Amino acid sequence: MNYDNILKNVSKHISLDKTEIAYFISLLAYREIPKNKLILEEDQPCKHINYVSNGAFRAYSFDLKGKESSIMFAINDWWITDIHGFVMEKTALMNIEAIEDSTILQLHKTDLEKLCIRVPKFEKFFRILMQNSYIREQLRTRQNLTEPAEERYKSFTKKYPQFVQRIPLKFIASYLGVTPQFLSVIRKRKVKS
Amino acid sequence: MNYDNILKNVSKHISLDKTEIAYFISLLAYREIPKNKLILEEDQPCKHINYVSNGAFRAYSFDLKGKESSIMFAINDWWITDIHGFVMEKTALMNIEAIEDSTILQLHKTDLEKLCIRVPKFEKFFRILMQNSYIREQLRTRQNLTEPAEERYKSFTKKYPQFVQRIPLKFIASYLGVTPQFLSVIRKRKVKS
DNA sequence: CGCGACGTTGATTTGCCTCAACGATTGTGG
DNA sequence: CCACAATCGTTGAGGCAAATCAACGTCGCG
Numbered sequence: 001m002n003y004d005n006i007l008k009n010v011s012k013h014i015s016l017d018k019t020e021i022a023y024f025i026s027l028l029a030y031r032e033i034p035k036n037k038l039i040l041e042e043d044q045p046c047k048h049i050n051y052v053s054n055g056a057f058r059a060y061s062f063d064l065k066g067k068e069s070s071i072m073f074a075i076n077d078w079w080i081t082d083i084h085g086f087v088m089e090k091t092a093l094m095n096i097e098a099i100e101d102s103t104i105l106q107l108h109k110t111d112l113e114k115l116c117i118r119v120p121k122f123e124k125f126f127r128i129l130m131q132n133s134y135i136r137e138q139l140r141t142r143q144n145l146t147e148p149a150e151e152r153y154k155s156f157t158k159k160y161p162q163f164v165q166r167i168p169l170k171f172i173a174s175y176l177g178v179t180p181q182f183l184s185v186i187r188k189r190k191v192k193s
Numbered sequence: 194m195n196y197d198n199i200l201k202n203v204s205k206h207i208s209l210d211k212t213e214i215a216y217f218i219s220l221l222a223y224r225e226i227p228k229n230k231l232i233l234e235e236d237q238p239c240k241h242i243n244y245v246s247n248g249a250f251r252a253y254s255f256d257l258k259g260k261e262s263s264i265m266f267a268i269n270d271w272w273i274t275d276i277h278g279f280v281m282e283k284t285a286l287m288n289i290e291a292i293e294d295s296t297i298l299q300l301h302k303t304d305l306e307k308l309c310i311r312v313p314k315f316e317k318f319f320r321i322l323m324q325n326s327y328i329r330e331q332l333r334t335r336q337n338l339t340e341p342a343e344e345r346y347k348s349f350t351k352k353y354p355q356f357v358q359r360i361p362l363k364f365i366a367s368y369l370g371v372t373p374q375f376l377s378v379i380r381k382r383k384v385k386s
Numbered sequence: 387c388g389c390g391a392c393g394t395t396g397a398t399t400t401g402c403c404t405c406a407a408c409g410a411t412t413g414t415g416g
Numbered sequence: 417c418c419a420c421a422a423t424c425g426t427t428g429a430g431g432c433a434a435a436t437c438a439a440c441g442t443c444g445c446g
Contacts (some may be wrong), residue, residue: 001406008429017441019417021294034389061335061338061339063273063338063339063340064339064340064341067339069335069338069339070338071331071334071335071338072331081326082327083327083331084328084331084332084416087325087328087419088328093332093335096333116317120316121343123313123316123317123320124309124316124320126320127316127317127319127320127323130320130323130327131276131280131323132280132327133323133327133331134323134326134327134330135276135277135280135281136274137327137330138265138276138277138326138330138332139277139286140334141264141330141333141334142254142262142264142286142287142335144263144334144337144370145254145256145262145263145264145367145370146254146255146256146257146260146409147256147257148268148400148433149434151435161435168391168392168393169392169393170276170392174338177337177338177437179435180394180432181394181395181435181436182433182434183393183396184393184394184395185395186395187393188395189396272425306431338439341401342401342402360423361422361423361424361425362425363423363425371402371403372402372403372404372425373424373425373426374402374403374404374405374426374427375401375402375403377425377427378402378426379424381426381427382426387446388418388446389444389445389446390423390442390443390444390445390446391431391435391442391443391445392441392442392443393440393442393443394440394441395438395439395440395441395445396437396439396440397434397437397438398429398432398434398435398438399436399437400420400425400432400434400435401432401433401435402428402431403430403431403432404427404429404430404431404432405428405429405430405431406427406428406436406442407426407427407428408419408420408425408426408427408428408444409424409426409427410417410423410424410425410426410428411422411423411424411425412421412422412423412424413420413421413422413423414420414421414422414430415419415420415421415426416417416418416419416420
């Protein structure tokens, strides 16, 4: 297993010495996840935060009629978990599924706490991670409120071009809050213009 | 000025000694904000994070047609800022306006950085603040995707009963992503059932 | 090959919006 | 302290954006 990517990810915000790196790495659990397999299931406890080394995931929930909605995506070099379940130690509200054959590095909640105590710099790292996630989510809320579906799709393709190539359209549709049929109509309009 | 509330707020997550308290307080700027006054304006730099001692605020943006959408509310004992502008040092994407006569305690971005260096416990405090904000926002996104307007209104009244009493309905409507007229219809339905 | 998932298209329906009008408050200037 | 305007919440009629339902070709995969 190669830890270069996750270390590069961490070092974007904090710098670690050799001992700290070794300790951090010792807490990570490497897992290979085949396509379509869940790494987290609704109503189950959510004990890990996951760094995606390779592949792609999506988090989703069901509405009352059983329709799926995509809450977030995560590809290489992203972190993903059910943040509510993880932080509050409640059972998960969503499912997290591999949409490609993937590999992840898992950090257990109790190990994260140990890590933040032993290497307080990680407190800062996770503050920044949470901050950026909050910003992303708030911008999304703002867009959902102020922009029609067509604009939201355009912004999405511009902001996350890597996602558009790898993630099935039906998932993008449910992320944007529209049906696949309607996204199809939007896309046709875009090509014309 | 009375700092009890903000200190109680902070001590929910970290404990401070007298020196740390004194230092923290020395960084806070007290301001009285009359109803309808803006503490942050779109396209202006966002230098402060604001603790609401008293009163109520809302953050909002305009869509292409000039319609307002409420991004968030903050009453007594909440923190509010344009998180994107504040963290990224970009100009604000939203306006923040007092919806009652209010008092706030402002912490400047550079002072926050100093504070986190001198009293690293605040790193943890703001991690938790960001974490909770992220969770709130993600739950909101999830609800917007999976629930119709009527359910969202019910959840809102249940989760934030204090808001319903103090915040004009038209603002709640724009927070939920519906028109005041349609919220009115929803409310009538609720009373009947 | 044959089945099921995916993206697409068209016809119909519906949740919510727009526009317009109304009393009830709230606020304001004379 | 009262007239008058402005804002708020509400109601109704009509309209539109997006959902639903149904059907089709295409592709990946067992």
